[in-house]
Amino acid sequence: MGSTARFDFPKVFEKLNDHLRFLENRLNIGICRVDLSERRMVWSDGIYDLFDHDRSVQPSRDALLQRMHPADRKDREVVNVALQRRISFDDRFRVILRDRRIRWMRASGEFLFDENGTPDALLVLMTDVTAEQTQRDVMIAADAARRPGHAAVMDTGHQASDMLTGVASLIAQRLLFI
Structure with a gap:
């Protein structure tokens, strides 16, 4: 105390x-x-x-x-x-x-x-803790991209593309306060 x-x-x-x-x-x-x-x-x-x-x-x-x-x-x-x-x-x-x-x-x-x-x-x-939070958000996006039923599981190329799009979307949302 x-x-x-x-x-x-x-x-x-x-x-x-x-x-x-x-x-x-x-x-x-x-x-x-x-x-x-x-x-x-x-x-x-x-x-x-x-x-x-x-x-x-x-x-x-x-x-x-x-x-x-x-x-x-x-x-x-x-x-x-x-x-x-x-x-x-x-x-x-x-x-x-x-x-x-x-x-x-x-x-x-x-x-x-x-x-x-x-x-x-x-x-x-x-x-x-911005760096830690950003890393956490990227890991969450990557995990979501690997789940069955997600568009990113179609093939490896789509996985990488969708994951990068998801990360870019997270960054844009942070910048736009959405």
Whole structure:
């Protein structure tokens, strides 16, 4: 679960910024902290980069939702369940970048509790999982193309052609938000 230690998170970010930026760049991650008592959100530079926000944007839930794919903006019930059960959570969603590309994100979060057991903060690690998601989509398309009854089983040439068409269709759908 969470730690009971309180510290000034923005100052921690300041002191460790060089190391944090190195890790965020290498691992395609960002960190978000929500101070529940003060209702204040703090983003690392990685969050700004992952969500394609200008550094002048004030960290907020609305700013994150602004970049989230409309189909993925539904109420994030997974967070409420994690709080009620005092467990960590994982969630995936799409982000629409300024150039209209789609980025797949994984949010892994955990609530921190004070000495009285009251929720004090929420820490969330955001990870760019676009490459992993794309590979997964390609594997699903390839698996579907191999199933009996699918047009791709006619012959090897058609299999390759249909599979490539399916992959291209998946990519086009992601770009067009279908």
